[in-house]
Amino acid sequence: MRTMGFFPLLLTATFLCVPSSGDQFTSVSRADRFLSLFSVIRFKNSMCSGSSGLSGTCYTYKSCVNNGGTSSGSCADGFGTCCVTQLACGSRTANNCTYIESPNYPDFFNEARTCVQTISLNADACQVRLDVTEVNLVGPDSKGNCNNDVLKFSQDIKWTQVCGITQNTHFYLDVDPTVSGTLDFTFTTDGTSYNRRWRMKVSQICCDQLSMAPMGCGQYFTSTTGSITGWNSQGNPDFYLSGQNYAICLRQELNTCSTTYLETTPSGESFYPFCGDTLEWPGVHDPASTTNRDQTCLPVGLTGSPLIAPITIQQQGPHYFYFVTKDTANEHTLTDKLIGNINIAYTQNAC
Numbered sequence: 001m002r003t004m005g006f007f008p009l010l011l012t013a014t015f016l017c018v019p020s021s022g023d024q025f026t027s028v029s030r031a032d033r034f035l036s037l038f039s040v041i042r043f044k045n046s047m048c049s050g051s052s053g054l055s056g057t058c059y060t061y062k063s064c065v066n067n068g069g070t071s072s073g074s075c076a077d078g079f080g081t082c083c084v085t086q087l088a089c090g091s092r093t094a095n096n097c098t099y100i101e102s103p104n105y106p107d108f109f110n111e112a113r114t115c116v117q118t119i120s121l122n123a124d125a126c127q128v129r130l131d132v133t134e135v136n137l138v139g140p141d142s143k144g145n146c147n148n149d150v151l152k153f154s155q156d157i158k159w160t161q162v163c164g165i166t167q168n169t170h171f172y173l174d175v176d177p178t179v180s181g182t183l184d185f186t187f188t189t190d191g192t193s194y195n196r197r198w199r200m201k202v203s204q205i206c207c208d209q210l211s212m213a214p215m216g217c218g219q220y221f222t223s224t225t226g227s228i229t230g231w232n233s234q235g236n237p238d239f240y241l242s243g244q245n246y247a248i249c250l251r252q253e254l255n256t257c258s259t260t261y262l263e264t265t266p267s268g269e270s271f272y273p274f275c276g277d278t279l280e281w282p283g284v285h286d287p288a289s290t291t292n293r294d295q296t297c298l299p300v301g302l303t304g305s306p307l308i309a310p311i312t313i314q315q316q317g318p319h320y321f322y323f324v325t326k327d328t329a330n331e332h333t334l335t336d337k338l339i340g341n342i343n344i345a346y347t348q349n350a351c
């Protein structure tokens with residue numbers, strides 16, 4: 001007589017997101033003549049390193065390729081495949097950890113085109129994290145407006161437009177899958193002769209995850225030292241963009257008691273937006289002082305002094321900077337220099 005048993009041989013499911021998520025692999029094996037083991041192997045769809053050096057997510061082979069991914073090595077003790085997804089223009093995927101790339105990245109392209117790349121959102125996603133390797137588009141005019149190339153997002157209003165050059169930083173978009181189950185990245189390039197390319201890794205963060213950024217934070221820094229830069233901080237010129245309205249948030253790490261901020265704006269520039277645009281920051285408010293003030297904008301007519309002189313702030317975190325650039329007519333130049341972009345190095349100091 002033959003017995004059918006249910007033996008979960010491998011159960012590593014500690015689902016952070018949806019309890020029903022995770023890939024399932026069913027196998028029937030005959031342990032001996034009398035007993036069949038019916039094993040359900042369930043594994044978490046966690047991040048993995050693909051053999052190409054890119055990150056991927058551990059999925060079954062089938063769900064990987066059905067969603068436009070490529071199998072790049074194995075994971076979950078061989079039951080899963082490390083699924084690397086590089087999304088082409090006009091494509092859509094639900095795969096987590098997807099690279100949004102320009103055609104034939106890392107090659108550049110130089111032509112007018114519209115490229116829409118779409119992420120299908122997990123029902124429990126609250127945020128999308130963008131790890132930007134590079135977004136390299138024609139830069140803005142001297143008022144921060146993207147008149148030539150532009151990247152737009154279909155959800156969230158933190159940035160109405162993105163252009164110029166941005167490298168090696170991250171951003172968070174807040175999303176609501178009940179309003180729209182997709183997030184579109186629409187890149188429009190015009191006929192300006194320029195070599196463009198982009199690559200960003202897109203991860204979906206679920207609402208119950210500890211790694212979620214506080215809602216509304218467009219950037220969230222969680223290490224004791226780091227460098228705060230924004231969209232087009234590597235541009236040439238690196239004018240800050242108009243149409244931004246977001247918080248830059250810093251978690252205060254354990255056993256740190258103060259934070260030192262240092263402006264790292266390139267020489268010949270001074271990041272101090274004209275009024276109409278503002279940067280509010282957790283500095284000391286001293287209106288009489290020409291440095292170390294949390295005054296947020298420069299009345300037209302004054303020349304720039306550093307917005308942030310090196311300063312150590314004793315107050316506990318989290319620290320929030322609010323970067324709001326609503327004025328599309330504000331010039332981003334002073335008579336003798338550029339106003340530039342946000343570039344701040346920070347260090348959280350031990351107690």
Ligand SMILES: *[C@@H]1O[C@H](CO)[C@@H](O)[C@H](O)[C@H]1NC(C)=O
Pocket residue numbers: 016017045046047096097122125203204205206209211
């Ligand atoms: C996507 O990947 C990130 C990073 O590994 C992970 O924290 C997150 O939970 C994943 N999201 C989903 C929807 O599984």
